[in-house]
Amino acid sequence: LLELPAQKSGYIHNGFGSGKTRNYNYCYDTGHYASLWVAYPLTKSHTEGSASTSSWKYDPNISSDCQPAVTGNSYGTVYGNSSYSRGHQCPSGSRKLDNTMNSQTYYVSNQTPQLQNGFNGGIWNSLENSLRTITTSSDTLYIATGPCYQTVGGSETVTYLTASSSSTVPSKVPVPNYYWKAVLKVKWSGSTITDACAIGFWFEHKAYSGTSYTNYVVTIDEIEAKIGFDLFANLPDSIEARVESTSTTWAEFTDY
Numbered sequence: 001l002l003e004l005p006a007q008k009s010g011y012i013h014n015g016f017g018s019g020k021t022r023n024y025n026y027c028y029d030t031g032h033y034a035s036l037w038v039a040y041p042l043t044k045s046h047t048e049g050s051a052s053t054s055s056w057k058y059d060p061n062i063s064s065d066c067q068p069a070v071t072g073n074s075y076g077t078v079y080g081n082s083s084y085s086r087g088h089q090c091p092s093g094s095r096k097l098d099n100t101m102n103s104q105t106y107y108v109s110n111q112t113p114q115l116q117n118g119f120n121g122g123i124w125n126s127l128e129n130s131l132r133t134i135t136t137s138s139d140t141l142y143i144a145t146g147p148c149y150q151t152v153g154g155s156e157t158v159t160y161l162t163a164s165s166s167s168t169v170p171s172k173v174p175v176p177n178y179y180w181k182a183v184l185k186v187k188w189s190g191s192t193i194t195d196a197c198a199i200g201f202w203f204e205h206k207a208y209s210g211t212s213y214t215n216y217v218v219t220i221d222e223i224e225a226k227i228g229f230d231l232f233a234n235l236p237d238s239i240e241a242r243v244e245s246t247s248t249t250w251a252e253f254t255d256y
Helices: 099-104 116-137 220-227 237-245 250-255
Strands: 012-018 021-029 034-042 084-088 111-115 141-148 160-162 172-174 178-189 192-204
Touching: 012 099, 021 099, 034 116, 084 116, 111 116, 116 141, 116 178, 116 192, 141 220, 178 220, 192 220, 192 237, 192 250, 220 237
Parallel strands: none
Antiparallel strands: 012 021, 021 034, 034 141, 084 111, 141 178, 160 172, 178 192
C-alpha cells in the first residue's frame, strides 16, 4: 500500500474497504478527536459513478466519546461556530463508484473542523478537484493528507470549539492550525517500482482569497519535518529518499 505512512504507537490505526477493494486507512488520535493522517489510492474509476451519501455517523471502531458529536448537526449547531464545516480527509467526491466506500467517507473519524469559506469550499476543494482531474491521464495517485495542530518543536496556540450544551461529549474540539497533502505517482516494470514522483502541499488553516494552490507546494521532507510522520514508507528506500527531497512543481508532477 504505497500511500501508507509508517505507523506510530499511541494512535488507533484502521482502514475501510468494500469487498476486496481498499478505501482508505487512517491514524486516529483520541486526544485531538481527529485522524492525524488519512491515506488512500485515487484512480479515474474512483471518481466515476453516482454514489452519494449525506449522513454522518460515528466510526464503529472508535468509542463515540472520542469522536466529535457532529453526526446529526455540523459544528455551527453543536459547537457554536458556523464558520467550520465537517471537512472530509478522504473526499466523498473521490469515492463515487461504490455506495459502501462513499458511505465510509462520512465516518466522523474522516473529518476535521475546516473553515468553509475560503478553505474547504475554496483552495482545498480546488486542489482536490485537480487531483481527480489528473487521474484521467495517470494510473494511480497515492495520497496522504491530514491536519496539523502544532508543528514538531513548535508552540503554536491551538484554539478550541466549545460545545453549546454541557451534556455534549466531547465538550471541546481543537481546530487545526495547518493542513497538508502529499501525493505520489510511480512507474513500474512488472511488479518492480522503477521510478516515482511526489509533490506536497502545506497550508495555514485560514480563509484564502483565491483558489490557486500552486504557491503552497513543498517537498515531502518538509511536511515530514513538521508533522513527525514518515510518509510513503513503503517505497524502496533509495527512491523514497530521492523523491521526498526533490522540489517538484505542479506542472512537473502532472506531466510525469
